Amino acid sequence: MSKIIEGLRYSESHEWVKVEGDLAVIGVSDFAQAEMGDITYVDLPSEGDEVEAGEEFGALESVKASSELYSPVSGTVEAVNDELEGAPEKVNEDAYAAWIIKVRMSDPSELDALMDAAAYAEIAK
Amino acid sequence: MDEQLKTTCLHDSHVALGAKMSPFAGFDMPIQYSGIIQEHNAVRTAVGMFDVSHMGEIFIDGPDAGAFVSHIFTNDIRELEPGRILYGMMCYPDGGVVDDLLVYKEFESGYLLVVNAANIEKDYRWMLDNSKGFEVEIFNDSESWGQIALQGPKAEDALVKLFGIEELRELEFYTFYDLEDEEGGRVIVSRTGYTGEDGFEIYADPDNIVEMWETLLEDGVQPCGLGCRDTLRFEAGLPLYGDELSPEISPVMAGLSMFCKLDKPEFIGKEALEKQKAEGVARKLVGIELKDNAIPRAGYPVELEDETVVGVVTTGYHSISLDKSICFALVDSAYAALGTPLFVRIRKRVFPGEVVKKRFYKTNYKK
Known part of the structure; x- marks a missing residue:
């Protein structure tokens, strides 16, 4: 059974969002990391990049396959978790601690389109 | 299921x-x-x-077993002693590959052919279809x-x-x-x-x-x-049928000529492979090592600096034993020499690399 944390918002492509004011902290769910297996590479965007809700902003790569990352919200990349470049396995160790990017949201109402923990639990199985 | x-x-x-x-x-x-x-x-x-x-086991026996296996197999089994094994391919007349396989020379008589799971039925058919004029029994015993x-x-x-x-x-x-x-x-x-x-x-x-x-x-x-x-x-630089060998990728293109004995009098595909050896092939399988950790995957384009596409990745990983991003790629022969700079397009970006030997990892066989 994969771990799902209450209070976060979730996308259908298995990203989670933690809202901190107008910042969206984005990572991938425990379900996603378990499906992928050992993650060996994280393809990150640059600070200052513009992202659009539903658009690709990077990728996680396991030994076997690559899996694109989709931004759940639109805005500007405020921070990227550089630590993952040298230690991509942190996503496997704790998917909710290993945030990937922080986005300064241009339209926080986009959050309404995301799922809560209960709704996400229905698709993450 | x-x-x-x-x-x-x-x-x-x-x-x-x-x-x-x-x-x-x-x-x-x-x-x-x-x-x-x-x-x-x-x-x-x-x-x-x-x-x-899941691998296939096909047994060949009968008075013409040796002649038949020699006819369908690229390597030379004519002097193979009982208890010994050879690796090689079965080829189509045009040099494309039906399958790669191991041939075991049995102690009593005949041969055991170990073939890829995906190809068992196709191989068995191929053997039957090409056995005319040979006094052989071909027995697909894979299920046993x-x-x-x-x-x-x-x-x-x-x-x-x-x-x-x-x-x-x-x-x-x-x-x-x-x-x-x-x-x-x-x-x-x-x-x-x-x-x-x-x-x-x-x-x-x-x-x-x-x-x-x-x-x-x-x-x-x-x-x-x-x-x-x-x-x-x-x-270890070993090909996988379907990725590095196929009806379109001949052993000569894959750099496996050493398993095709062109000094044998005859085998299916010999003339085509001889021609490929003599005249050269349009594409060759190479190894590419990237300078970055981004991972080249099968199907990603291989390019020159000016973005001309000159090939395609067939298998790629971030190597676990070597901690490098490496791949096999089928490229235009003009760009197959060791040290040639090539680029792999991974999602939206291109990553520089160069042609290296396909045996990325030093093998540890007991010889």
Whole structure:
């Protein structure tokens, strides 16, 4: 059974969002990391990049396959978790601690389109 | 589960071990148990075992068995002694590959041909269709055999412990012994594999294979899935049929001419391969090492600096043993020389690399 944390918002492509004011902290769910297996590479965007809700902003790569990352919200990349470049396995160790990017949201109402923990639990199985 | 999907004799064990299962070559096969990296490292540093029961076993016998195998096989089996094994291909007349396989020269008479699971029916048909004029029996016995590949520097110890036969240490690379189980059933043990490490392949009836698998598990041998089977063979520079060999990719293109004996009087595809050797081929399989950690995957384009596409990746990984991003790619022959700078397009960006030897990892065979 994969771990799902209450209070976060979730996308259908298995990203989670933690809202901190107008910042969206984005990572991938425990379900996603378990499906992928050992993650060996994280393809990150640059600070200052513009992202659009539903658009690709990077990728996680396991030994076997690559899996694109989709931004759940639109805005500007405020921070990227550089630590993952040298230690991509942190996503496997704790998917909710290993945030990937922080986005300064241009339209926080986009959050309404995301799922809560209960709704996400229905698709993450 | 797909109704058409077949299972091997070890399927229950895979499920009990919690393996991640996935369809491969028509079989429901384990991709990984504990994790691809850990399983990969177990084979490189100790010992791992693979369920390869899906592989095909086709027996050829009869007065013309030797002449027939020589006719369909690119390598030269004419002087092959009983108990010895050769690797090679079956080719179409145009030099494209029907399959790559091992040929075991039996002690009594005839040959055992071990073929890829995905190709069993096709190969069997191919053999039948090309047997006109030869007095041979061709017997597809794939369903009667289970197979375990025991691989790694400690495979020899695990094998000796399993059978209690110290003499198995003497088995040479690419040779085999015939053993008997308690009921008098045949057990074949060969010093072969698909990992770049020392190791063995054990063939026996399915019940016996299940028993051996359980014993090896108790002895602490790491079960390994097809996930690391691919990362291991890839690092060792070994081709996978469908990726690096196919009806479109000949042994000459794949750099496997050493397994095609053009001094043999005759075999299917010989003329085409001779022509390819003499005139050159349009595309060649190369190794590419990237300077970045981004991972080249099958199907990604290979480009020049000016973005001209000159090839395509066939297999690629971030190598577990070498900690580098490397791939096999089929490229225009003009760009196949060692050291040639090439670029791989990964998603929206291009990553620089250069042509390197395909044997990325130094193999550790016991010769």
